[in-house]
Amino acid sequence: MEERIDRIRQQLHAHSYKLTPQREATLRVLLENEEDHLSAEDVYLLVKEKAPEIGLATVYRTLELMSDLHILQKINFGDGVARYEFRNEDAEHHHHHLICVMCGTVDEIHEDLLGEVEQAVSDKFKFHILDHRLSFHGVCHRCIDKVDTNEIANVKSNIPE
Secondary structure, eight states: OHHHHHHHHHHHHHTTOOOOHHHHHHHHHHHHTGGGOEEHHHHHHHHHHHOTTOOHHHHHHHHHHHHHTTSEEEEEOSSSOEEEEEOOTTOSSOOEEEEETTTOOEEEEOSOOOHHHHHHHHHHHTOOOOOOOOEEEEOOHHHHTTSOHHHHHHGGGGSOO
16 A cells, blocks of 8 residues: 555656645545445545544545546446546556446456457547446346346336436
């Protein structure tokens, strides 16, 4: 974790920003909960446990700054809530998500399965693709084991448009 904090400190300095204690506390919470796709409110509640003096506005500003500097990726799973995750410095593309409409679990797909599709789109539309994102909305393996197929058919109305 310390190595990542140091790299982020260097990125901030390169853009004339400092890694303040408030920013560091926010980043540490995100690093400790990296798999959880936290909202700003989630981050704030966790930061408050460690640093009660930090306000919600400070957390929001920190998250926005980190997004602007491409340290964090701001994502939305169709429910109107912005969530944050670290950008993978080594990946060519953003990873993809499997979103369960029953329990709300978000699983990640780290394999880039869209190489051929991306090339076809690029060729057909003469469009230089910089990145792509893909989210699948459905029922996860955990929920499938708990419900019958009629119940799965009924949840289709919960899928965001």
